[in-house]
Amino acid sequence: MHKRILGNNLEVSAIGLGCMGMSRGFGPAGPDDEMIALIRSAVEHGVTFFDTAEAYGPNEELVGEALEPFAGQVVIATKFGFAFDAKGNIAGLNSRPEHIRQVAEASLRRLRVPTIDLFYQHRVDPEVPIEDVAAAVKELIDDGKVRHFGLSEASAETIRRAHAVQPVTAVQSEYSLWWREPEAEILPTCEELGIGFVPYSPLGKGFLTGTISESTQFDGYDIRNSIPRFAPDAREANRAVVDLLEAIAARKNATPGQVALAWLLAQKPWIVPIPGTRRTERLEENLAAADVELTTDDLREIDDASAGIEVQGARYPDFMQRVIGRR
Numbered sequence: 001m002h003k004r005i006l007g008n009n010l011e012v013s014a015i016g017l018g019c020m021g022m023s024r025g026f027g028p029a030g031p032d033d034e035m036i037a038l039i040r041s042a043v044e045h046g047v048t049f050f051d052t053a054e055a056y057g058p059n060e061e062l063v064g065e066a067l068e069p070f071a072g073q074v075v076i077a078t079k080f081g082f083a084f085d086a087k088g089n090i091a092g093l094n095s096r097p098e099h100i101r102q103v104a105e106a107s108l109r110r111l112r113v114p115t116i117d118l119f120y121q122h123r124v125d126p127e128v129p130i131e132d133v134a135a136a137v138k139e140l141i142d143d144g145k146v147r148h149f150g151l152s153e154a155s156a157e158t159i160r161r162a163h164a165v166q167p168v169t170a171v172q173s174e175y176s177l178w179w180r181e182p183e184a185e186i187l188p189t190c191e192e193l194g195i196g197f198v199p200y201s202p203l204g205k206g207f208l209t210g211t212i213s214e215s216t217q218f219d220g221y222d223i224r225n226s227i228p229r230f231a232p233d234a235r236e237a238n239r240a241v242v243d244l245l246e247a248i249a250a251r252k253n254a255t256p257g258q259v260a261l262a263w264l265l266a267q268k269p270w271i272v273p274i275p276g277t278r279r280t281e282r283l284e285e286n287l288a289a290a291d292v293e294l295t296t297d298d299l300r301e302i303d304d305a306s307a308g309i310e311v312q313g314a315r316y317p318d319f320m321q322r323v324i325g326r327r
Contacts, residue, residue, distance in 0.1 A: 001046025002290050004272050006196025007169030010118065010148050012075050014265060014290045016049030017042045017283070018200060018276035023059035026205075027219030030278045032062060039066035041280055043074060045287050051172075051198070051274045052111075053079035053122055054103055055090060060110035068112045077118035077170075077198075078107050079152060081125060095125035097136035104140050116140075120150035120172055124327040130158050134165035141166070150198075155327055156185040159195070168195050172274075175199035176208060177260055177302070178229075178241050178311045187268065195270075202264050202273035203286075207235070209257035210242045226320075229313035237312040244305045254292045261289035266299055 002014040022035040030038075039050065039062075052063045060078060067074055080103040083094035107116060119140065121133055140146040148169035151159060162168055171190055175182045176199060190197050203209055205224055214236040224230040229238065245256035252259065257275075264273045275286045294302075 001048075001287065003048075004196075004269060006118075006198070006270060006272060007148065007194060008167055010075065010169050010196070012049035012272055013047045014272060015047065015261065015287055016051055016198070016272055016274040017047050018051045018274040019059055019063050020051070020053065020056045021276040022278055023057040023062060024221075025056075025223045027222045029057070032065075035062055035278065036066040038278065038280060038283060039063065040069075042283055042287075043067070043070050045284065047287065048074045049077070049272060049274070050074060051077045051200070053120075054107060054110075055079065055082050055084075055122060057088070060107055064111040064113070071113065075117040076111055076113065077120060077150065077172075078111065078116060079120040079122035079150075080104065080107075081120075081122035081152075093123055093125040093127070095121055095128045095133050097128075097132055097139075100133065100136045101140065104145055108145065115144060116146045118148045118150050118170060119146045120152045120170070121154070122152050124151070124154050124158055126327055130154075130162045131165050134162040134168075138166040152200075156189040158327060159186070159189050159193070163193050163195070168193070170196040170198050170272075172198040172200055174201045174315065175264065175271075175273075176202050176204050177245070177263060177306055178204045178208065178238065179315055180306075190270070191268065197268065197271045199264055199271065199273045203257050203260055203275050204241075205230075207238065208242065208245060208260040209255070210246060214239075226317045227313070227315065228317060229311070229315055231313055234313035240309045241306065241311065244302065244309070248294075248298060248302065252292055252294075252298075254289075255285060257285060258289040258292050259294070261286060262292035262294050263299070263302055265290065266294050 023029045052059045083092045085091040137149045150170040152172040214232045245259045249259045
């Protein structure tokens with residue numbers, strides 16, 4: 001597996017593994033033993049970058065158990081920034097400095113590590129100045145409990161303000177061929193400041209693999225049931241993006257998903273996508289995308305064709321957008 005550098009010398013595999021879906025978001029959680037085996041298989045395939053969060057249910061415990069035998073060989077990213085009710089459901093935002101420290105201590109225990117490699121603010125809290133958040137993480141870094149600071153779905157202005165207090169190593173936001181909004185301000189800001197970029201949902205929550213049609217039925221607990229972009233009529237219209245990927249894939253002896261990931265890798269050398277999966281065969285397919293070479297002509301063809309495709313449907317329902325909205 002090729003390696004890439006995020007921000008201030010954080011070396012990771014060119015493709016990481018997003019672990020959220022193993023515990024929640026896309027239907028019932030996967031069996032622990034199978035998910036642990038999958039994570040360890042990823043390590044055997046050269047993956048050194050794993051993404052989790054306190055908001056992903058028991059996912060930190062799962063990742064911690066799976067990666068404990070590989071201490072010092074892998075990078076684990078986790079996140080803070082939410083408040084939870086008695087049932088463990090998200091009940092709002094909370095990035096108060098004292099809460100950040102509490103989350104860090106709890107995450108260290110769940111992950112079974114002495115130091116959190118990369119600690120993201122999961123969503124920007126408008127009630128807490130970002131300077132106070134950055135200062136709180138800086139204290140954790142000074143204490144040896146955290147190595148690197150990250151932000152998720154933050155605006156360019158917020159990134160700059162945070163970076164002035166504590167250098168930001170990575171920004172994580174949604175980015176793929178069907179959500180290119182970060183290209184306007186976020187990617188230029190990261191390039192200027194020397195910050196790495198970690199696209200989540202790099203396969204459009206599975207849509208860009210070409211395996212989802214307008215007739216696909218999702219489990220009742222699957223988040224995609226509430227996402228406007230996955231409404232049947234929107235899926236049918238958005239098939240144009242998959243058709244484009246399939247045309248390129250046919251020439252490259254690749255899959256549409258591999259082309260989608262290769263396109264991301266080709267954008268900048270400091271971009272590290274984190275596709276998630278519960279299946280070994282899909283893991284292997286995703287990782288093989290690092291070996292798919294897209295020429296300048298290929299990239300131009302993709303850009304020219306995608307410019308004429310208007311993706312239908314919002315990426316999140318209104319109730320989620322109020323929390324996820326960039327600040």
